[in-house]
Amino acid sequence: MSPFEDIRPYYDTEVDDAIREILHHPMLKAMMNFTFPDVSDDYWRDLMLHCHSIRDFQINFIYPGVQKVLEKSSEGLSTSGFEKLEKNVPYLFISNHRDIILDTSLLNASLYEHGLSMTTSAIGDNLVKKPFLNTLSRLTRNFTIKRGLPARELLESSKITSAFIKNSLLRENRSVWIAQREGRTKDGNDETHKGVLKMISMAADDGQVIEYFQKLNIVPVSISYEYDPTDVLKMPELLAKANSEIYVKSENEDFITLLSGIMGQKKRIHIHIGEVLNDAIGEIGKTESNSNRQFQAIADLIDQNILAGFKLWPTNYIAHDLMYGVEEYKEHYTDEEKALFERRFQKGVDVNDPMAVKSFLAMYANPVNNQKRVLEEISK
Incomplete structure (x- = not known):
């Protein structure tokens, strides 16, 4: 059995069964009626039954859905920097994180439009606890990051996640998307957490972190929304933090935020692809020998690129x-x-x-x- 069994997306051989499992689910019907408003349910169900790979599912159903979301809730998506990416080269995209679903969905739509391979993407397991959402997530090539574990279990889970990322990039030649921090940025301060980098580095051989990171083709991604559709929803947590209080999420808060992020008004959106950081990370290795300072320097480097590439809007x-x-x-x-x-x-x-x-x-x-x-x- 694969060590990634608990976190991996579906294999293409599993897609047929997964689609049949959710084909008549009311949430799928709602999604497809939104994506294809002028056709019968029989039309998209028949089309879906002829879908035999994750790529088929993404191109035929997720991509049109993203286009419909952009049409209904934005004034369009613009991009820059994609010309720097090479076909058939896997990249580790490290992105600022503003929206639960759209950040990675919009990146993948843009990669597809530029003739580039789509990513396998990290998603917190707190967002896919419902069976339907878990199936849909795995059908869109997401892998799960386990949250809220005791220290020892968290360490083991992090090692497996790190090995999965390495396997995707260096063995399967598949790009990976991961947010620069756990959870979305609430206060507008996009900052890379060293813990994310340390988790990624666990798969390095003999602690050769700099050399390993240079193999991963790390690319910072800046995503900018003119209006944050969940800005008001973030207020209770921000106020609790400002008052030094502990914030406790309501039962369906993540799901409500997920839907609001997709359908709420965003006006204009921009995605910028930064430079591949291999050379800059190599320079850090030459000037910093302390591992903790290396991680901090790499985090600062990613932050610098994400912030410099951020599109500032009138808002x-x-x-x-x-x-x-x-x-x-x-x-x-x-x-x-x-x-x-x-x-x-x-x-x-x-x-x-x-x-x-x-x-x-x-x-x-x-x-x-x-x-x-x-x-x-x-x-x-």
């Missing part, structure tokens, strides 16, 4: 100027855009609570400050 500049009571970036937005943004946050936030207002604005304003800092560091 980011508006939030910055409102937060600081200035007009520093007024040339980047119109009065109409500012009025629309103000209406949005006044509708979802208690404007009489200074902490709530600050937390909401910071969510959009922090990328402005972070990119400015990074670009100043690069120019030195």
Whole structure:
């Protein structure tokens, strides 16, 4: 039995049975009625029964679904940097993380449109506890990251996940997507957690972390939404953190956030592909011998690339100027855009609570400050 049995996506040989398992599920019907509104259920069910691989399923059902989501809840997706990627070369895409499903779905749609192989993608097991969602996740080539384990079990699980990533990249020639941190960024501060890098490094031979990371073709990915469709949903957790309180999720919070992220209004979206970091990681190996400092330097390098590649929208500049009571970036937005943004946050936030207002604005304003800092560091 494969050591990855508990976390892996389906093999192509398992796709037929998996599709039959969910073919008449009401959630699949809802998804397909949204994706193909003008055809009968018999049409898409028959098409699905002739689907015999994960790639078939992604191209024929997930890709049209993503296009429909973009049509209904955005003003379009733009991309940059994909020309740097080579066909048939596997990459480890490390991305900022703003939306549970769309971050990786939009990346894969863009890879497909550019004639590149789609990824196998990490997803927290807390999001796929329902049998239908687990099946759908495995049909879209996701692998699960186990959450909330005791220390010893977490260590063993991390070793298996690390080995799976290595196997995908170096044996199966399959690109991998993983977020730079566990959980979505709530406050607009996109930061790579060293723990993610340490987990990835567990599969390195004899602790040769730098040499191993150079083999993985690490590529930072920046994804930027003009409007975060879950911004108001993030407020209770942000306020709890601001008040040094422990935040406890409600029972269906993840699922509600998942649906809101997909269907909520996002306006414009941009994905930027950064440089392959092999050479820069090699330089870190030459200047840093301490392993902990190496991990920190690699995390800083990924952060620098993600933040530099982040597309700043009018909403980011508006939030910055409102937060600081200035007009520093007024040339980047119109009065109409500012009025629309103000209406949005006044509708979802208690404007009489200074902490709530600050937390909401910071969510959009922090990328402005972070990119400015990074670009100043690069120019030195």
